[in-house]
Amino acid sequence: METQHARLRNAAEKLALTLTQGGMQKSTARVLTALLYTEQDTMTPADLREQLQISSGGVSAAVKQLMPAGFIERVPAPGSRRDHYRFRSGAWAGLMSQQNEVLRVMTAAADEGLAEAPQDSATAERLREMRDFYTYMAEQMVPLVERWREQYEARRRHVS
Amino acid sequence: METQHARLRNAAEKLALTLTQGGMQKSTARVLTALLYTEQDTMTPADLREQLQISSGGVSAAVKQLMPAGFIERVPAPGSRRDHYRFRSGAWAGLMSQQNEVLRVMTAAADEGLAEAPQDSATAERLREMRDFYTYMAEQMVPLVERWREQYEARRRHVS
DNA sequence: CGCGATGTTCAGAGAATTCTGAACACTCTG
């Protein structure tokens, strides 16, 4: 029992490391995976501080990043003065949707360059490819994630 | 003329900044955008060093990252002992394809967790959603980018 | 309304990353 628990913790930390390498900061990633892997219903900042051995400020900062990103949510807990957090269903799909913002920024950057470059230059040619590609991706990604959401919701309803 | 040139440089630097914020290191991003925005056919490390005011080591490191990532290519230049680099057509699509690797890693991480978690726990439920989502995305992304490549190639052939 | 419990902020310590530049290695050329 203890061993399994430890192995879960381990898997959580390993995923946190992966996320870190992908650009997320360490504390934030660890808070995220702790909430993903916990067997408690919710976790309080104190729980997180104790389990992860990070400072209160660290937990606060992590939560501040994870909430607006849609990874976690604050759960009302009557009778407790502490904040209770929970990993959010649909978080991964939400993350992917936020990538669309990136696609939009890249499209905009290409457009900006195109406004300056001579129409028939090689630079303009390259920028057109860039713009067209990101435009295409943005268009395709939205319905893709939407379709996932529908499928997932449908299955959930079916199971329960 | 000088002004337009400067504005192009500006757009290049601005995109570099965006890429930096997305996790790319500064020199690498600047080399990338310099090659994207240049009106020369190719650029040598010396060109890049001069234009960007970075050290030779910096250029070397940037190239070392950009080449395997498919962003740039070395162009044979008979009669010149310098390396000649050029922004690669299809670079953005290639970048997106590399994201598939990320999707695969995330799927694997979820599977690893699932191997440890009790089948009917809330943790297992969350990990299944994660695994299913990333599996779905990986499946969908491949044909999506493939379709872009086909469309783009077709259009190119048509134009020329 | 005051107090205890909890959350947030932020200056500065510490860690990690990135860049520089000089030494070194390689490759043509005469």
Add this chain to the structure above:
DNA sequence: CAGAGTGTTCAGAATTCTCTGAACATCGCG
């Protein structure tokens, strides 16, 4: 095969990022 020209490596400097922890703010309860 010597030497000039060019690219690469890497130790250490410089910069940037992240975390800590103590001060402060906020909230709920008696």
